[in-house]
Amino acid sequence: LYTSLHRPSPSLMMMPGLRSLPVWTSYDAKSNTNRIAYQDPTVTKIVQHLQSQVMEIRDEYLSASSSLDSDYDESSRGEHSDSSLHTGTWDWHSYLLQGRTQPDFCLHFPNTTRILGELQPDIFMGTPFGFCFFSKLAPESTIQAHTSPINFRLRVHLPLVVPSDGDVGIRVGPTKHKWITDQALVLDDSYEHEVWNHSKEERILLLVDIWHPDVRMQEREEIINMFQHAQEQGWLGKDGQQQNKEKGDGLKSEHFLI
Secondary structure, eight states, X not given: OOOSSOOOOOSSEEOTTOOOOSBOEEEETTTTEEEEGGGOHHHHHHHHHHHHTHHHHHHHHHHHGGGSOOOOOGGGOGGGOOGGGEESOEEEEEEEETTEEOHHHHHHOHHHHHHHHTTTTSBOOSSTTOOEEEEEEOTTEEEEEEOOSBSSEEEEEEEEEOOSXXXXXXXXXXXXXXXXXXXXXXXXXXSOEEEXXXXXXXXXXXXXXXXXXXXXXXXXXXXXXXXXXXXXXXXXXXXXXXXXGGGOSSSOOSSXXX
């Protein structure tokens, strides 16, 4: 059932009982502080950690990335692999790709690797839906409206370079937002969302997937084991895409609860 209201609408799997908001951060310019929904201690800790290291992250990216090729590949990016998802140019340098750390990133961005490693155990590792990468959206590029496959992760945007002119922003659910340099934006991407850069400059941010703070450690382990079992049985590919259902009774529903 769909209505005119925006609700979480994950395309594959929904975990009931989780607190839900399209965006979990609200920047207060007067106090220069980023307010966190529910005053959640886990999300607060992650936001403060990333914001406190943002200059080091940005400097390393700008120094190292110019000599590296983007690792965005539509053929192997799981939920982001649909070629119709974006227009223009969207470049990645991935630390976490489908739940697995990438050695090339660790080699070229050692300081950022250390900073991200300090987010354990809350960074979204171990499932095919875990991503963390430098995201560069070129001028006159867009990412079309879509929802994530699941609702038990949150997505952090740490803006490193935000164009000063033009129309650059993100819509999550019913509301449009503009990135503020150095101020993290935390969203629930199981709500419909879209991104655009209608400017003459690149928009660059560090994207970090984290566990929804309501998912307990035992549940995280069970979810990771569930996905591993589904992949071993051939019900789910390494990219998180459902495989031929004739292989077993596994992931038969297009959208189911856990």
